[in-house]
Amino acid sequence: MAAVRRDHGDHDRADPGDQAVRPLRRGEPVRRARLILTWTALSAFAIAFIYPFVWLLSASFKPRSEVFDHRLIPETFTFDNYIQVWQEAPLALWMVNTLFVTVLAAVAVTVTSAMVAWGFAYFRFPGRGVLFSVVLGTMMLPGAVTMIPVFLIWNSLGMVGTLTPLWAQNLFGSAFYIFLLRQFFLGLPREPFEAAKIDGANNWQIFTRVALPLCKPAVVVTLLFEFQAAWTDLMRPLIYLRDSSTFTVPRGLKALLDQFGFGGEWHWEIVMTASVITTIPMIILFFLGQKHFVKGIATTGSKG
Template sequence: MTSTLDPTDAAARAAAPLAAAETAEAPRVVPPRRRTTRSRIARVVLYVVLAGCAVVFTYPFVWLVSASFKPRSDVFDNLLIPKNFTFENYLTIWQEAPIGVWLINSAIVTILAAVTVTASSAMVAWGFAYFRFRGRGALFALVIGTMMLPGAVTMIPTFLIWNGLGATGTLTPLWAQNLFGSAFYIFLLRQFFLGLPRELFEAARIDGANNWRIFTRVALPLCRPALAVTLLFELQASWTDLMRPLIYLRDSDTFTVPRGLKSLLDQFGFGGEYHWEIIVTASVITTVPMIILFFIGQKQFVDGIATTGTKG
């Protein structure tokens, strides 16, 4: 028995999948103009949030600068533009305290501490990153483990050592400890050294360079951003350090800026009536150098933070 296929039915069956595909919901395509509008709105929101964060972070310093130009009675009036503008606070601070000597002492300590800890930490980090020796991992873990020790644990033994050496009352204990490196900076620089191609060092060795020349001529120039981060971190830490100057310094001629601010707070705070106009003025004088330093090294700082910790 033969059956004939109706041409009409065959055409209907062939068109059925096409009709189903046409009736299926097509993906929504966002017009380019709408996408541009959304991106602009998101960008505006981002800028508003960043501007708000900038205001929150900069307001304390702006308030501090404004208060330094106010008389004592107007320090806490919360007006950013002083009603009674005066330079007397800056004249008083230079007359009542040897703040110039304190700035010089802080500069000496800060520069020596930053340079020594950067150099020593870089050498130790290079040793852990480049050389292969037995027990390297355990020794590095021991170095990192020292970061878990609170400063109060080593404070008295360290003081006894410097006192035995006759260095108390001088600036030496404030920076000489950095000759032995810092565990945090060693870790930071080691991660950067590990990201450098080892083939560069092997090529330098084939050309006849020894370990010291490889370190100074090849490795160090390639890790300038990480060195800049270490240098800036230590500059800020040493400039604002108060604990060690409180322990080791006794004479006002050897005071650093934080120790000098503490003495000013004690000097102008007798009877519970603090001369806050003097305190805020001294704070402005000591804060401005760090702001200038950050703007000078901003590019290297950002590059170092962005690239440190990546391992190739």
């Protein structure tokens, strides 16, 4: 009887090998196919976006005759372009000018836009919706419409030829950033602000000590957006800058392109090298702030 009982128990015990050959659950092949298609699409988009920079980086290490051979691995590898570009142009000075303008522009537009956005999100006053609609309506105006009037204003102030017009306009905020930050402020609970007011904090203290720390991801997104916009801006430097000592990087690259294009002899290797040097800071900045950038993009605008 004991032997029979043992045999019966062994028969009832689950065989581990049966789990390995169990049939797929319903819908699992479809989920796997969707996952494969998703990763394939993401990989294709990643390659499409990365390829231009990889090509630019490769071209910067090639001699002039091989710049457009479309090889990602240079046949003739040379560092002469990186030596020559510093000799042909004051690239370091241009980068310092660009950093000066970019930092001031990013900080100015972030602070002023956050103040306006906080006012629209926190305070309740008559005509708030109308005023906010007017602010958003300014986004519909093309830059070409205000280009000449703004130039005449700066010219009357004697600022043409200086770096001031490139960043001082941001002291008045930006409609896009006001909308971006307002949406984030609206998603915050009002309890911390009411508690701070009960503790005796005024409106400025509530804004600086409670609201801004809570919307750090949105602030980082605004800083990164404006940093990138100011770093790559070419239109305003073309309008306001005259002397090469005040050039920013985009304006300097345009000057390099004009300088090495005379006589039909294009030194594209120099332009490519300068482009790589000026692109690297933006890549580093994005990787340093990508955590807050992704978080800010994911949460901003979730509540209207």
